[in-house]
Amino acid sequence: MSLANSSTNLHPGDDAFAVPEVRAQIHRMSIDTYHRLGEQGMIDERTELIRGVVIDKMSKSPLHVWIATQLADLLRDVVGPNFYLRAEQPLTLCDSEPEPDIAIVPGSPNDYRARHPIQANLVVEVALSSEKLDREKAYLYAEAGFPEYWLILPNTRTVELHQDPKAGVYKTVVSLGADQTLTTQAAPELTLRVADLFPPDA
Structure with a gap:
């Protein structure tokens, strides 16, 4: 069974x-x-x-897939040479193995032939119908010491930027609206308007 x-x-x-x-x-x-x-x-x-x-895991709507794919394509073009982007792939933590929509991890695919990454410089979740669980995952990612977590909220066309993990929580949490700009240390060349994450009719 x-x-x-x-x-x-x-x-x-x-x-x-x-x-x-x-x-x-x-x-x-x-x-x-x-x-x-x-x-x-x-x-x-x-x-x-x-x-x-x-x-x-919940099934993903077309809008969920569209947002995650658009962002992954943008990040993949600017991620540094010592990192690579994984989409919907496991990260091995202490007692959990989440599969974020996007993770930028150190190294190359060859480094993970026998294991999943235990570190990530950026993790991203798109929360259309999974907001409660994705908010709980913020604690997992903070406990693991991931420096940055983006929670994308299509229903409000906002992004929550979680940074500065200490003692299992992110000390800095900022909500960015559609007219604001996203940057990340994981891909310093990227400057992204939050509005560009969402289709005009979302």
Whole structure:
């Protein structure tokens, strides 16, 4: 039986974590176990490991894909020679293995033939219907020491810029509107108007 189809799987936005009795019954899974069960076909590929719990990933709308693809194309053209861009690929953290829409990681693809990256200079999530989970991921990324996290919010045409991770939280969080500009140390040549992340009719 596939664990991804079992009744114990949690879905983004579920309130199960908020119920103490439910939390007490959740059996946390190590990253090694998650990998092993995945290799055996017991966990669906459309999942992430978050805090040791297997979570079903939401399907992506055309708008979600459009925004992520547009931004990935822009970043890929300006990312530095000692970094490369990964799209919807795992990052291995302490007890989690999220798959952000975009991550700029050090090195080259050859560095990750036997393992997933544990570091990233920039991570990006597009939050159309997954805002609650993507906000929780800010804590994961801050704990990992990732210097910058972008949370793209198409429903309000804004981007939340999370920076300066300390003690598991980002100390600086700024909301940028459509008429403001995004820059990142991960790709210093990039200057991007927030409005350009969204189609005119979004």
